[in-house]
Amino acid sequence: MIKVVRGNPTPEELAAALAVVQARAAAVAAVSSGAPELPARWSDPGRVARRGRHLPRPRAWARTYWPG
Numbered sequence: 631m632i633k634v635v636r637g638n639p640t641p642e643e644l645a646a647a648l649a650v651v652q653a654r655a656a657a658v659a660a661v662s663s664g665a666p667e668l669p670a671r672w673s674d675p676g677r678v679a680r681r682g683r684h685l686p687r688p689r690a691w692a693r694t695y696w697p698g
Contacts, residue, residue: 632648639647 632651634644
């Protein structure tokens with residue numbers, strides 16, 4: 631049961647809020663039903679690796695010098 635504690639939402643606002651709650655409940659039910667969970671992308675080492683081939687550019691040697 632959902633109860634509006636404050637304010638006076640329009641029917642459209644209430645329908646949007648209920649759609650969000652229903653989608654969240656469906657997502658939780660899908661995960662707990664044994665569906666395979668996707669791995670977290672932030673910890674994927676391939677995400678950090680450079681993509682493509684990086685070739686030296688003109689005057690690249692000058693940018694590698696560190697005075698001192």
